[in-house]
Amino acid sequence: MKILIQGGRVIDPASGYDEKADVALVGSAVVAIKNIASDFVPDTTINASGCIVMPGLVDLAVRLREPGQEHAGMLASEMAAAVAGGVTSVVCPPDTEPVLDEAGLVEMLRYRAERLHQARVFPLGALTRNLQGEVLTEMLHLTQAGCIGFSQAEVPLANTQVMQRALQYASTFGFTVWLRPQELYLGKGVAASGPLATRMGLSGVPVAAETIALHTIFELVRSTGARVHLCRLSSAAGVALVRQAKAEGLPITCDVSINSLNLTDVDIGYFDSRMRLNPPLRQQRDRDALRAGLADGTIDALVSDHTPVDEDAKDLPFAEAEPGATGLELLLSLTLKWAQDAAIPLGRALATVTSQPTAVVGSAFGPLAASVGRLQVGAEADICVFDPQAAWVVEPSALRSQGQHTPFGGYELPGRVRATLVGGHLAYGG
16 A cells, blocks of 8 residues: 655654655555655545644553453544544553453453554553562563563552562663652542642642652662653652752653643532542642643653543542543644643654653664654654644544543644554544
8 A cells, every 4th residue: 555645744853854745655664755756656645735744642651441441441442542633652551450460461452452453552561460569570571472661550569679679670671660659648639739629628649649759769760770760740849859860860751641731720620520630630830840841851751641431430529530531532632732832842842742752662662663753764654644723622422532531621622633544554534
């Protein structure tokens, strides 16, 4: 199959390329950008006039809910949501049922995802068996099965001795450990500590829940040399600590969710359970620090934190509702919104959902490491075509994700995906 993407503005944040050009694809690869051979005759032409042609988005935080939680989301529905949002590569945490702590489970998930011919799925393996924080998993076997790193998902690792051993083992083999910084006991509330939570009678999660965990992680990174990715920072104090640790040269990266980047605790309103999220929404000063940290490179990537939740689990009093929100179809538009609000150049903003997440994973992407998050000749044709001038209103019932709860329902957002290609296959639109 030969495909020509014609008349679009091609942006590749990894190389800085930004020019109006045609893009030619043959099979799964990009064969030419701008300088198209005169004898190239496409089987399909995609009209990208007025659109941006960019690498497919790379989302580092996507719960697929399969296996085991199909009531909240099926693999097919969440993959359809991914390509509808221009996302071509997703990293999924190990907190499925059963937990991804055995090679056979990882291989099954990857096989089922590949059969759908939609977004690429890169699993994280469980750091400890059944995420119980006691016995380390067989990390080498899980890596051979396709895991790109190891995580405790939302389960804090309370035993620092186990964490130290995990980081020592990971450092020996060059694995990356993905941790959400949250102290076990301080992190048991349902809203961010502050005047609003107090006034509403909601149990609070203090900033110290994040900063204590960060101090512990940094000390263990110093002693082990392990590479750690910090998942979903939520506080100004956390951003400051990460900035300091990076200046020191510690091998750490981090991300922030679209929720924390755009919302604050005030958005909880009258106990709106759509705002029941992990990490909890914090104050405006925290949101401003997160935005600044993403802009200056302290925070490496922007993620959707896609966590589909079914109706029964969400339609409850705020404190009882299951945390989470759908986000795959909103990631690109909320990236553009942040760029507009903060006057961030388009290419710089798009890097936070393409080349920078790719750099976080690095060589763990294997043979795809040179292609994911890039639009270059010779790379795999994972491409998103979107109209930056098209505004759309978020209607939860129209989302393709099986979990249709989102705090952004009713928002008008910029940017509409027109086509998504994965490995040269037209997975959405056209």
